[in-house]
Amino acid sequence: MSDSASDSTMLFKPLLVAGMIVGAFGIICSWIGTSIISPKEDGDGFKIIGIRFLISSMVSIGLGFIARYFIIIKYILRQVSYKIKPDENKFSG
Secondary structure: OOOOHHHHOOOHHHHHHHHHHHHHHHHHHHHHHHOOOOOOHHHHHHHHHHHHHHHHHHHHHHHHHHOHHHHHHHHHHHHHHHHOOOOOOOOOO
């Protein structure tokens, strides 16, 4: 395995764990905003914060998967570009 492949694989676990922790915190904030805090105006802030944390956790987990499968994604994109440009020589890149 090359150095770039092992580096991208090493990024997967920290990004996944960070995404799960931030996602759990977002769920807790949303839950606090909807059920625990009684005035509606005070709970809206917790709901907004919880939604932002959930979105950031999805981005973190998505970046982790992109980092893990970057080599495969790069290979697939190269194959698609070769099919789009069939007049080029396969050794010209």
